[in-house]
Amino acid sequence: MALVSGPGRAGGSSLEQELHTSKHVAYIKNLNTRKEELEYWLTEHLRLNGVYWGLTALHLLGSPDALPRDETIDFVLSCQKENGGFGAAPGHDAHMLYTVSAVQILVMIDAVDELDKRGLGGKQKVGSFIASLQNREDGSFMGDEWGETDTRFLYGAFNALSLLGLMDLVDVPKAVAYVQSCENLDGAYGLFPGAESHSGQVFTCIGALSIAGRLDLVNKDRLGAWLSERQIDKGGFNGRPEKLPDSCYTWWVGSSLAMIDRLHWIDGKKLAGFVLQCQDPEGGGLADRPGNMVDVYHTHFGIAGLSLLGVDGLQEIDPVYCLPKSVIARALGK
């Protein structure tokens, strides 16, 4: 199963205000049938992420059953390694990024019990893999045994472990302190202590603090100000000061604002207008900017952003987990 590769184009006239739901559903479903394109094989290292992106978008678009459930479960389980973690595709090494996608997919289709039925060692083993990547000295998390450290992995660990009900496997207070050490004077967060603030990293840090129930540590007005300045005149968000806008930041910036109750600090209408212009009205899918090539990553995060903004015809998304609210309600009893 692969939903990663495949070209397409964002048409996007400036008057585009309509969501092309059925085109997007068709675009995502069609991604799995491109085995005669080299790109399909060159993107194998993203398969499991791709399934998560595509499937979440399909849920938001109201077509949760567009991909066969059994085939999805089979594919996810085929990516699991002996150590309990998941690789991007069968035969690929286990890594935090794909393990989180695997858990998110299984939660989305209500199939976590399959880990105990058919997986290697049940959900406990998945949790142990994730917990083994925590640096017990400073609370941070690595992506895999080779040691790359990044707040993305810390958020991923919290996301997956909380969905599995296994947060007690890690040192939460230490991880929270690590996130705090990544905060800059502008109220936003970087990749590691001392690194420049970046919207993607803000999402991971605020998401982690939210899961830990420690949003009280955030300077919400200061961070909200920095995040709201990400909106530029055309309506779209950039990721850092003086950079170009990109539809995926609709999610990273928008969800962070939502988590600190400041989403109304930006012009949602103009933002939605920018994202809608990133659509390919004929072939479906969304691009980073109007007129550019579409891909499933921007399709997912663009649609997730639109859902956050309450655009008609989309299921509601949870800003912390980047999964449909109905899924989080079922999984966490919220």
Next chain:
Amino acid sequence: MASHGVRRFKPVEKTPEERQQELQKIEDYRSLEHLVSDKVAEHDYSSDTLTKISELLNRNPEYYTIWNYRRQVMRHHFSEAADTANEDTIQPILSLIKNDLMFLIPLLRSFPKCYWIWNYRMWLLDEARRMLPLPEAHQIWQEEFALVGKMLTLDSRNFHGWGYRRVVVETLKQLGSLDEATGITQKEFEYAKKMIGANLSNFSAWHYRTKLIQRLLDEQSATDNERRKMLDDELSLIHQALIDPYDQSVWFYHQNLLCVFDPTVADRTMAPNLSTSERLQYLRQEIDNVQEILDGAEDCKYIYQALIECTVLVSKVTGHLSPEDRDQILSWLSELKQLDSLREQRWLDFERTL
């Protein structure tokens, strides 16, 4: 996958020959992939396997599992070299590392935003540090420094580039003497200055400057007077930079500087021990300075934001907001609501707190 900044094009129907060519490319790629996986599965860590791994990574540097294979093969070669080497001949390990570092250069040039290449390079340099005597390890990291400079010249906002530079600098400090360490911080300070001079919009360089100033002052065990001197220099620098008041990066640096006067965060800044009266004096002076910038740039929202920020800080320092200051803020705010309609609700929320 995530195609950034690629203009759309009309997909053209492929001719049968083109289709055949693509299928051939897929077959070549997949057979190379299988060959590599099979060899690693058989623990064949020969030079031949390494060559095939290089070939595969050149075709697809995002394939993280193959980078892991490369680490396994390199570790094998390292331990073989260590078995043959004695104290005087570290040459085999050194040349293994140098060759591998060279292999990565064209890849980094072509894919400067690929996480996996940077990760691998970092791992390799850590291996150098682990296995080589100090002078050789130091030398290798020193050479790395030149590369980082080149990468940032090519793309002065590259996130990986700046993060990597920081790691290289930190490691060089650890490998060198204490004097060298302070010298490095000073040089980095000059570097950040140069990058800002080249492009005032480069917030990455401004951010680095913020961090370096504190590092520099701490390493020199600077007195409060020396710290205040640094603050004065920075304020006069930022006033020069604000000749173009429409640049957001410069204003964010200005906001960073203002944190010095905020009693709640001052301890995280370059001059943590200013007295209340000093803070107030600076802030009043700053309000005057910023108001001067307003002349001729009345449509620049950042100026009003800075004026409000300074005035709110005055109230934080004194513990109350005077009626005159409140009126001032309200008049700036009404300008701001007009100029910055995207964030109107933010300003309305703020208004309610006054």
